[in-house]
Amino acid sequence: MNILRQEGYQLTQEAVEKGLANVKRLTGLGGRWEVIGRQPYTVLDVGHNEAGIRAILEQLSLVKFEKLHIVTGFVKDKDVPAALRLFPQDATYYFTRAQIPRALDEKELLEMANQEGLQGNSYTGVPEAYAAAKAAAGENDMILVCGSCFIVGDMPQQP
Template sequence: TMMLAMSWFEDQQVDWIILETGMGGRLDATNICSPEICLITNIGLDHQQFLGDDRRTIANEKAGIIKPGIPVVVVEKDAETKNVFIDASSAKGAPLFWANSYDLPSDLKGSYQKHNINGAAAVFDLLFPESQSLWSLGFTRVRENTGFFGRWTPICESPRVVVDTGHNSAAFSFLVKQAAEECRGRQHWVLGAAADKDMGTVLQLLPKEASYYWTATSNNRTLSAEALSDIGSKFELNGAQYDNVNSALEAAKIAAEVDDLIIVAGSNFVVADLQL
């Protein structure tokens, strides 16, 4: 798929390509390319069976995209991971830049997006310093220009429904806080998951007083609604089980009152199954 994509980009004669690693970095297929710049976002615990059990080890895998002499921007500068990136960039003679706070307005929702915006802005600042007024404006039109969907995206009002592809504890630490800040009534969580995810670390973050709608997805990697419910019960999270996302969402809509908030999350597969 990587080579098919690169062939298509060449046929279309695109000006710029943004390549995202599939997982990790050190062993990823995107490493065949020599980029203009590299960007490493925040490090969370995910894919531990492949990348390692702690953030420092995972950071070392992520640092595998750093190339000799190529600038690299790192979004998060924290005590656990910063030396990994300092050492990796120094060893390869790659200029290292930590993303500053740009405080740019954006149409992207969710408090966590400020970190992503800072990383992207730092890249633009290095590549196009003379065009800051133009690319700054672009952040206010991300959804309009790209069709961006699935990160704290509202799809319905009264009751309000938002969808988010967040699927690990790092993402849910933001989602739980965001939901608490925005919800004026009761929270309703429509949740599905892939079978290979550690959902215990996710569900332990969720509020016990919320309503839950456990769902399977159409993907063959799905965790069954029953299995997800069993994990939730360990953390006193109670709800009904559904065999598809849309049935679960419909049940949540029926139960919700006007000031309630429905959050559909847990997996890319959950969001992909939505019939809008």
């Protein structure tokens, strides 16, 4: 904020606090381990690299569920194979892409994931992938949407 103020932006402390308190509503982007549903337990997480995926898996180990459904996509400039190697092999995957030029193609992601022993299908967009996961998930299952802030940002708005 200080740098923006030095550049001439008029930012009151009240405006900064209000903006930070409403980041999700103002930007549409979720954050870390954001629970958006209970049956099935549904979580959004912007984890997209090895450290982020490790943090997700640590949190995942604390949750009880019957079957895990993972909606995921990545951007081209990340070490996707390294991230995929960390994902659990017993989950069902819904590989997709965010609607940005940097997004890794969902079919290419599916091929990379298959090489790491991950099984699932590819979808042209996050809403389609999430709808498929939601249709397949039982009420005691878990849906995890992760891979990048762009994937989370493309999620359909929840009621």
